[in-house]
Amino acid sequence: MRERLVTLLLAMAALAAFYALWLRPMPSLDADAGIPRPTTAERRGSGYAGVFEWLERTGVDARSWRERYTGLTDTDLPPRGNLMILTLPGVESFRSEEFGALDKWLRRGNTLLINAALVDQPNFGAGREPEVVTEVESLTSIEFEDRKTREARLDDTPLAQRVREADARDAKKGAESETDAEEGGADDTPSFNKNFDVPEKIQLEATGPHVLLAGVRTLGLETDFESRDWSLRLPYDNFVLTLARGPNGEGALFEQRVGAGRILLSAGGTLFTNRALANDDNARLLANIVSVTVADGGAVLFDDLRQGLSASYDPQRFYTDPRLYKTVFVLLGLWLAWVLGGTRLRAPPIEVHDPSEAELVRSSGGLIARTVASWHTASAMFEHFFLGVARAVRGADRAAQWTWLERHAGILPQELDQLKKWYAAAHAMQEVPLVPLRNLLDQLERRLKS
Numbered sequence: 033m034r035e036r037l038v039t040l041l042l043a044m045a046a047l048a049a050f051y052a053l054w055l056r057p058m059p060s061l062d063a064d065a066g067i068p069r070p071t072t073a074e075r076r077g078s079g080y081a082g083v084f085e086w087l088e089r090t091g092v093d094a095r096s097w098r099e100r101y102t103g104l105t106d107t108d109l110p111p112r113g114n115l116m117i118l119t120l121p122g123v124e125s126f127r128s129e130e131f132g133a134l135d136k137w138l139r140r141g142n143t144l145l146i147n148a149a150l151v152d153q154p155n156f157g158a159g160r161e162p163e164v165v166t167e168v169e170s171l172t173s174i175e176f177e178d179r180k181t182r183e184a185r186l187d188d189t190p191l192a193q194r195v196r197e198a199d200a201r202d203a204k205k206g207a208e209s210e211t212d213a214e215e216g217g218a219d220d221t222p223s224f225n226k227n228f229d230v231p232e233k234i235q236l237e238a239t240g241p242h243v244l245l246a247g248v249r250t251l252g253l254e255t256d257f258e259s260r261d262w263s264l265r266l267p268y269d270n271f272v273l274t275l276a277r278g279p280n281g282e283g284a285l286f287e288q289r290v291g292a293g294r295i296l297l298s299a300g301g302t303l304f305t306n307r308a309l310a311n312d313d314n315a316r317l318l319a320n321i322v323s324v325t326v327a328d329g330g331a332v333l334f335d336d337l338r339q340g341l342s343a344s345y346d347p348q349r350f351y352t353d354p355r356l357y358k359t360v361f362v363l364l365g366l367w368l369a370w371v372l373g374g375t376r377l378r379a380p381p382i383e384v385h386d387p388s389e390a391e392l393v394r395s396s397g398g399l400i401a402r403t404v405a406s407w408h409t410a411s412a413m414f415e416h417f418f419l420g421v422a423r424a425v426r427g428a429d430r431a432a433q434w435t436w437l438e439r440h441a442g443i444l445p446q447e448l449d450q451l452k453k454w455y456a457a458a459h460a461m462q463e464v465p466l467v468p469l470r471n472l473l474d475q476l477e478r479r480l481k482s
Contacts, residue, residue, distance in 0.1 A: 113327025
């Protein structure tokens with residue numbers, strides 16, 4: 033009865049583990065499971081399903097791109113007149129060889145539209161602005177900086193004075209924090225990390241006449257978190273055209289020429305998502321971009337790979353997934369519990385054989401060695417040895433026997449000394465090594481007989 037109960041409990045535990053790991057993953061294993069990501073398969077707020085279906089209904093070749101940029105040359109697309117829509121941040125990082133392949137693809141006459149979550153902070157990009165800034169700089173060489181960084185860069189105050197002022201501010205801030213802690217504490221949560229109960233709208237203003245801005249006056253972004261103010265910082269060898277500005281007057285939509293192609297950079301990640309496409313003139317802007325950049329036979333590609341949708345099996349990603357090792361450990365633990373608690377290991381049957389003569393002698397000798405004192409056994413061995421010596425000497429006098437052994441040519445002096453030492457120890461009831469004694473007596477007996 034106990035074995036059946038243990039087996040039932042282990043089976044139920046295995047079923048619960050399988051359900052928790054595969055059928056309903058826990059939030060600890062997939063922290064972004066409930067956040068909609070900007071993919072063509074996502075129909076919730078941050079997805080691109082609405083744009084994708086709209087383009088398909090209007091006759092535009094819209095595709096979900098789920099491969100690396102190195103595969104852009106191996107498709108059935110025309111060499112120029114295509115549009116790639118990329119949203120940052122993503123869950124899949126760029127590889128070094130992708131940057132060169134993307135640059136060649138752009139210079140042939142294609143367009144890259146980047147929607148970077150900087151001005152707005154949607155759920156999928158909250159708190160990841162530094163990562164977005166780094167990826168934008170790697171893709172376009174366009175740099176962004178926040179207000180604090182710009183003020184520090186443009187400050188003409190000597191470095192030593194700025195260091196002293198920073199130390200004073202830190203000391204004052206530390207004193208205030210201690211006071212707040214004594215008085216009940218104040219909320220130190222950064223303002224840019226504040227989560228809005230209802231998404232707020234951020235309006236962008238078009239800068240002026242441009243082929244992409246025909247019929248476009250304002251653009252509307254939606255943010256779930258309060259963000260910092262970001263401004264454009266251009267390297268000396270770069271140039272971009274500002275197409276729209278944010279509420280703070282800083283640029284938020286840019287155009288950059290790359291060979292025969294171009295890069296369109298939006299500092300908002302929600303510009304063409306499902307929830308913001310109908311805001312202001314967002315749809316008009318997208319229609320202008322498609323009509324200007326997509327040639328006959330060209331296609332609009334949505335980079336879904338960057339958001340986790342891959343068309344190919346990636347063994348490296350499979351083996352780096354922590355859920356694989358957690359599953360293996362759970363299965364091993366359940367197997368071990370089943371072996372120890374639900375099964376009985378049977379010992380192999382023992383075949384009993386009749387003991388041989390050598391085994392009987394060995395067992396008897398072991399029994400005697402464990403029960404009889406060594407000096408007593410040694411005395412018996414000496415008596416048996418001197419019986420043979422007495423037959424050779426033809427006398428029972430022990431002194432005469434020792435004298436005969438001393439004069440025998442086959443016995444070495446050191447052997448005779450060792451024999452006398454053990455003989456004295458046996459008669460003094462002291463410990464005697466029986467195995468070396470037996471070996472010595474056997475050697476001497478063989479020599480005496482020869």
